[in-house]
Amino acid sequence: MFDDTKLNALLAACVPGRPLPQAFYKDEDLFAADMALIWEQQWLFAGLSCEIKGPGDWFTVAIGETSVVVIRDRDDTIRAFFNTCRHRGSRICAGERGTARRLTCPYHQWTYGLDGKLMFARNMGETFDPSKYGLKRVACEVVAGYIFISLAQEPPDFSAFSARVTPYLAPHGLEHAKIAFESTIVEKGNWKLVLENNRECYHCTANHPELLRTIFEYDGPTDPRYGSDGVVFAAKTASDEARWAAAGLPYAPVEEAPEYRLVRAAMERGVSFTMSGEAASRRVMGALPEQDVGSLRLLRFPNTWNHALGDHAVAFRLLPLGPRKTQVTTRWLVHEEAVEGVDYDLDTLTEVWKATNAQDQRLVETNQLGINSLGYEPGEYSPLVESGVMAFIAWYLDAMRDGLAATRRTLPIRVA
Known part of the structure; x- marks a missing residue:
C-alpha cells in the first residue's frame, strides 16, 4: 500500500517541462505507488x-x-x-x-x-x-x-497497438528467430531513470562512441533538429525510405499513442550495430529483402525498447527491483538457422550494445547518486534533445493520476 495523500501532493507539485521531484526516484512509498498504479495495471x-x-x-x-x-x-x-x-x-x-x-x-x-x-x-x-x-x-x-x-483485472485495450505495429515487425520474422545471447544487469537506479536515459541522446556524443559509429543521434523527421543541422541525415533518410517503399517495408513514424512509439530509422553508415557497420550475421532476418533495412525501433512504456535490423534484433526488458534498483535484460536475436562461428561471430554481434549498456549503467547510477543528495532540485528539460524524456514523464504522470482515480489496487482473479 501507499499514502494517497502524499502521492497526490507530489503529483500536484510536478511542473511540466521539468524533471520529477526527488521522492519519485528514491522514496519507498512512491515505489509502492509505481508498482500498484503502473506495473500492476499496464501491459x-x-x-x-x-x-x-x-x-x-x-x-x-x-x-x-x-x-x-x-x-x-x-x-x-x-x-x-x-x-x-x-x-x-x-x-x-x-x-x-x-x-x-x-x-x-x-x-x-x-x-x-x-x-x-x-x-x-x-x-x-x-x-x-x-x-x-x-x-x-x-x-x-x-x-x-x-x-x-x-496483471490488471481489466487490462487496457491491446488491439490497437497490435494492429499498428504488426505490419512493421512481421517482416523481421522474430517469432521464428533464436536468441544468440542474453545479458542481465542490475542498475543501482530507479526504473524511471533507466527509461529517461533511453529516451534521449543528449548524452550520446560524450558517452557512446561505439553506438555512434553507425547511427545518428536522432531517428526521424519528428526530431526538432531534422532538416537543419540534420541535413545529411535527412538526405540519407529520403534515399533509404524510397528503397524501403519499393520493397513494401513501412517506415513512417508511429507516434499517435502516448504509451508507444515506432519508427524505421536510417543508419548513418553501414547496415548493423557493429564496430565496422557491416552485418553481424550473414543470414537475413525473416522475409526481409536485404540486410540494409535501417533500424526498426519499437518503444513501449513502461518496460521495453527494441531494435530490429536486417541481420539481427536486440530486445530490451526493464523490471523494477526496488526504489533504486532496476534489472535490465538484453537479448540478441538472429535467424533461427544461423550458426555461431559460421554465420555470425558472437563478440561482433554483441560488442556495441554490451559497451553501450555498461555506459548507460554508469550514467544511470551516477544520476541516482546525484538525485539522492540534499542538493537535488529539478532543472529544465531541453525541448530540442529531451522531448522524448518529456513525453515519458507526461505519460507516467497521466498513468499515475488515472490509476489513482480508478482506485484499482487489488490483484486480478482470473481462473482457467
Missing part, C-alpha cells in the same frame, strides 16, 4: 515467443513479488498464469525457464495442465471440485513474436 513486455518454441516450454518473469509463468500449450497457444498454486500458494515453477508435460506444485503435488486446469489433487475428498481451482490467468497477448502480459 508489460515479458519475453519472446521464440524462447518457448515447443509445447510445455515455459519461462518466468517477476513483477515485484508476483511471479508469472508464460507457457506454450499443446494447441500452440501462449498463455500466462500466476506462478502460485491454488492449494496453499506455493510457487510452482522454480528458476527462469524449463520444459514440462504438466505443471506440478513441489509442495503437495497438485498438478495442472498446460492450459492451467487442475488435473490432479490427491486426498481432497469426494466433494472437492477441481474445476474451481485452475491456475489464475494473467492477460497475455503476442504480437509479431513479442509477448506482453498485464
